[in-house]
Amino acid sequence: MKLEHIAEPRLQFANGDHVCPRRGIAAFGAFDRSMGTRRSDVILGGVGSATCNEALSRWVTKCSAEIPGDPDANQPNLRIGFPGVNLGHGFDAVLKFSADLARTIKKSEIDEIVAIADRWDRVTKAIDLYYEHIKFLAQNRPVDVIVCVIPDALFKAVATNTRGAGEETLDASVEVTSELNFRRALKARAMHLGKPLQLMRAGSLESNKRGQQDDATKAWNFCTAVYYKAGPRVPWKLEADEHRPTSCAVGIAFYRSRDRQVLNTSLAQIFDELGNGLILRGTPIDMSRDDRVPHLTANQAYDLLTAALNEYRVALRAYPARIVVHKSSNFSPDEIDGLTRAARDLRIDTVDLVTVMDSKLRLFRDGLYPPYRGTRVEIDESRHILYTRGSVWYYQTYTGLYIPQPLELRIVRSEESPSFIAKEILGLTKMNWNNTQFDGKYPVTLGCARKVGEIMKYLEDGDTPQIRYGFYM
Known part of the structure; x- marks a missing residue:
């Protein structure tokens, strides 16, 4: 460890x-x-x-x-x-x-x-x-x-x-x-x-x-x-490394209709290097009786990522060289196949797939305060614990009311190091313009999924959702 x-x-x-x-x-x-x-x-x-x-x-x-x-x-x-x-x-x-x-x-x-x-x-x-x-x-x-x-x-x-x-x-x-x-x-x-x-x-x-x-x-x-x-406006952005190729982060989530008559509908949230959020509604999906966690078919995964990256291209006039896809449940083989095929067809060099979920493990340190935000523990090569909430050195305190729950990162595939993946996720927790206190828990790729899904539930099938994240905040 x-x-x-x-x-x-x-x-x-x-x-x-x-x-x-x-x-x-x-x-x-x-x-x-x-x-x-x-x-x-x-x-x-x-x-x-x-x-x-x-x-x-x-x-x-x-x-x-x-x-x-x-x-x-x-x-x-x-x-x-x-x-x-x-x-x-x-x-x-x-x-x-x-x-x-x-x-x-x-x-x-x-x-x-x-x-x-x-x-x-x-x-x-x-x-x-x-x-x-x-x-x-x-x-x-x-x-x-x-x-x-x-x-x-x-x-x-x-x-x-x-x-x-x-x-x-x-x-x-x-x-x-x-x-x-x-x-x-x-x-x-x-x-x-x-x-x-x-x-x-x-x-x-x-x-x-x-x-x-x-x-x-x-x-x-x-x-x-x-x-x-009032955008498009950019209050701040993550510090860029000029030696690295362009990258964008995509979050895939699901939501269920309010009457529960329609099964989960997929949702893609793509964030460019300026932090601009683009929201896309996918198609309804079926769930297996044996697995109550929603998954995309290979074709649905392909179509959803292709549509998201095409919106990115319209905004920045080029595809990114790298994408990282975050999901709050494990990636199925079909999802991996569809996502990687979409990236390959769009000539994107690098695709990283990371599951981000709440961890059941806790760390403790001496004293009254929880572990520092930014603490990463490697359980094995693909599983890591990351504290995005915790004691903050800059604030000289822990700002939460409850014992903080770390995130578990499951790296399905990545060309980057686990340390880089964790730092990237830590940075994406700071891209929430509803709150200027920077110690957020979830990366914006998944943290905004609840807000978006809760509002999407009230849109009819024929309604066209706005793609800017500012409409869901």
């Missing part, structure tokens, strides 16, 4: 690099500041009650100026100040929101929905109400992102957390209840309009509210998310 610690992958920004997205943007600027086609305006639309829209306006104004952090003497890097969204530094952008970009929902309309006894009808009416205003803004105002603020009374009436408390887990197939979910169904309903949504609870716009994140942390996460969604 071999053990090593992988150094925290560095991120590239406009004028420098750093391990932390917040420090990097504040000191060196968002990566895409140097792109000639980039627009500096981020125009927000707003949908909510009059009180909600006023609160959103105040919040956007607050985010345009510096917000002091809430530093701890023992963890000075965990909660740093927010530099403000304005020209000349940081994001080098301007958030724009005004009365003519807002649509007001009447209090009487909210009261009427809250009073509906049947939950399905209640959620359906709320979706219809918000969709009407989203559609107007998307079709009649030059907005980049539409922020939907949910009044607390309505939130309590329509929101349901279908996931129990506890540590995040990685499933072979996205399974959620058939219950109508307001957030997911609204995003699916409005997807064809071509404007990403940002949903917020009204209470989260209150300043330094007890039980919430401090204002600086909220500003970091909100502004980074809408900046990315």
